[in-house]
Ligand SMILES: Cc1ncnc2c1ncn2[C@@H]1O[C@H](/C=C/CNC(=O)c2cc(-c3ccc(F)cc3)cc(O)c2O)C[C@H]1O
C-alpha cells in the first residue's frame with residue numbers, strides 16, 4: 604500500500620536524525636520538506652521567530668493546537684525548562700501516531716503530552732483532566748477557521764491569564780482574517796505581527812503574537 608507524506612517524513616527523520624537529538628530531528632524535517640516534499644510545518648524561517656518567543660518567555664505551561672507531524676512540538680519542547688509541560692492537541696489519529704514517533708525520536712516525550720481529539724471538545728476539559736490552570740503560551744497552527752472560536756473558548760474557560768501569549772501561524776497565508784481582526788481590535792490584547800514567509804517558499808506569511816491583558 605502507498606505510504607502517506609507524514610509516513611515518509613517520519614522515515615526521513617529515522618534515517619537522517621540522531622535519536623535523542625531534537626535539533627537533528629528539526630533539521631531532517633526541514634531538509635525533507637525543502638528537497639523532497641513540501642509539508643505544512645511552521646518551518647525554519649518562522650521557526651526561528653517561534654524559538655525567540657519561547658526563549659524570551661521561558662514558559663512553564665504551553666498549549667499547541669494542531670500537532671500534525673510534531674515539528675513545532677519538538678521545536679518548542681526543546682527550549683522548555685525542566686518540569687515545563689507542553690500539551691498538544693491533534694484530532695487526526697494517523698497524524699497523532701506519526702507525531703508521537705517524531706517526538707519520541709527527539710527524546711522529548713517527558714515534556715510533551717499529545718492528546719487526540721478536537722480542540723473544541725478538549726479545551727473545556729483541560730483544567731480538570733490535565734491539571735493545568737492557565738497557559739503561559741498558546742501556539743495556534745490548526746484549521747485556520749478554528750483560531751477565533753478556540754481563542755474565545757480559552758478565554759471563557761479561564762485558561763488565559765494577564766500576560767498569556769498567543770502565537771498564531773499563517774495569519775497571511777492561508778490567512779486567518781477573523782482572528783486577526785479580533786486580536787488587533789480587542790482592548791484585551793496587545794498584538795504584534797512578525798513578517799516572514801510561508802514555510803519553504805518565498806510567499807509572504809507571518810506570525811501574530813498577542814498578549815492577553817486580562
Ligand atoms: C479543531 C482541531 N482540533 C485538533 N486538531 C486539529 C484541529 N484542526 C486541525 N487539526 C489538526 O491540525 C493540523 C492542521 C493544520 C492546518 N494547517 C494548515 O492548513 C496550513 C496550511 C498551509 C498552507 C499554505 C499554503 C498552501 F498553498 C497550502 C497550505 C500552511 C500552514 O502552515 C498550515 O498550518 C492537522 C489537523 O489534523
Ligand SMILES: [Mg+2]
Nearest residue numbers: 645744772773
Ligand atoms: Mg501552519
